[in-house]
Amino acid sequence: MIELLSSPEAWAALLTLTALEIVLGIDNVIFLSVIVSRIPPAQAKRARQIGLALALIFRILLLSILVWLIGLTTPVFTVKEFAFSWRDVILIGGGLFLIAKATHEIHGEVEAREPEETSTSKTSAFFWIIVQIIIIDLVFSLDSIITAIGMAKDLEIMIAAVIIACYIMYVSSGPVARFVVEHPTTKMLALAFLVLIGVALVADGFHFHIPRAYIYFAIAFSALVELFNVLARRNRSKPGR
Template sequence: MEWLMQPEIWASLLTLTVMEVVLGIDNIVFISVIVSRLPEQMAARARAIGLAMALVFRIALLSVLSWLVGLTAPLVTIAGHDFSWRDAILMAGGLFLLFKATHEIHKGIEGDEDEERGAAARKVSYGAVIAQILVIDMVFSIDSIITAIGMAEHLGVMVAAVVIAMGIMYLASGPVAEFIKHHPTTKMLALAFLLLIGVALVADALGFHIPRGYIYFAMAFSAGVEIINVIAGRRRRRAREARAA
């Protein structure tokens, strides 16, 4: 256990934890959007289950690092590009995000008939929500862990970083989900983020890497603008209420 007293171990733990939290933003946004149509108690349960599954996937993948690294080995060459299992998984996940975000945007604009079908339909929807979270957790977990490989030498450091990051994500997921639920415009913005993430995953699968810093900057800038709009809207409502009183 002498390695626990080495400063570089703690530095790698901090760096890896921060990176896992940043990479987990995609997961938080997806889960927050996908559970927004569920009743409050079911939504909270679905968020907890979703993040628990993400934690299990990440720890399980860390326990089979040799197999995970093998996912990056070329599988087939198409048009001069070597496709691996990782590329195939990222492609499938990216296309799923593009489809899901587009579908949710359509329902948000055209209306959702499922809301009129009663509790039975909501139960089916809950199962569908868990299944979708399961699929995207697998994609984000593989991408996250493969990206993290090499930043820490000890498996214990990697597991600790993942657990800490998931704890932070769990604490953040509730406020993010509530904010999206009570501000419809932010849900559309979150869906636009998912479209952006889906495009980035597909591009990665095709060999065109888009630096995540650019994507996260665009997301942070748009979120900042939306927060200003929300604050301005509240002030306008308060001003109207004051004049009416």
């Protein structure tokens, strides 16, 4: 461990892997911000804390069982010319879940449905949100760790990068979630992002890789345009304009 602290290569690997984990964690933050927007703020904060804690736990557990994890990429069955591994099955299932969830939420926004505010419905909604967070955390964690395995040789560096990235995700998730709640139009944009991410996961499962740089550029460009729209609406709503 002391040798790693004095190794420039180890620090370079840590910085690179941390940056990669932060970028790969964007999907997690968007999903959390959208999914907790329909529950009360106190429950939303607790759901975000639970979700990000689970993301950290899943990533560390997956890193600790690297041999088993790498085995998930071994083909287990073939359909015509496509050989599928358990990783492919998980990515396809997770991608379809994201697409279905985002489509359902978009339909709810378009129809302007409001959930009933009973204590029973609040409890069941919170429980269902945690279940969905667990499912998506597993998918994102698997994709994130398998992508990052080739970048560092030492388990300590991988765990340190994951912890730093999850902390940054935790710090940023609150402001992102508040922004989504305060500006309803951004929720529709975030849901569109989830559909896009879901399609990318399904494509990966079928061995058709969509470069993540394209997806993140589209997300960043769309978010920038929406930010300008928010600023424009705010300026137009000021007294005297």
